[in-house]
Structure formats: structure tokens, C-alpha cells
Amino acid sequence: MVDLYQKALGFSIFTQGDTMQELKNDIKDAISYHFDKESGIPKVIRLYIAKEKVLAYV
Numbered sequence: 001m002v003d004l005y006q007k008a009l010g011f012s013i014f015t016q017g018d019t020m021q022e023l024k025n026d027i028k029d030a031i032s033y034h035f036d037k038e039s040g041i042p043k044v045i046r047l048y049i050a051k052e053k054v055l056a057y058v
Helices: 020-036
Strands: 003-007 014-017
Touching: 003 020, 014 020
Parallel strands: none
Antiparallel strands: 003 014
């Protein structure tokens, strides 16, 4: 089950991972595929972590 998703703000870049480390690696891969030149890749990538919880109302 995939728990972590990423969408870039202002770009059509999406990725996902099962762990935080996998997500970080996938983000770097997705960004490198999106930009033609390394000079266009942002030097800093900011992650905003939000957790969604589902409750059962019984």
C-alpha cells in the first residue's frame, strides 16, 4: 500500500513512495526527468508533510 504522495506546486510533477526515503529518491528522479537541463532544477525542495487519518464512527 502506498502511503506517501507528492505533487509539485506550479509543475506537473507527481510521484509516490511507500517510505519517506523512497519518496525522497522518487522526487529527485521525477524532477530530473521533468527538467531538460540541470540548471533548471531547484536547489531546494521543500516537503510539506500532512497526515490524513480516517476515523470509524460507530
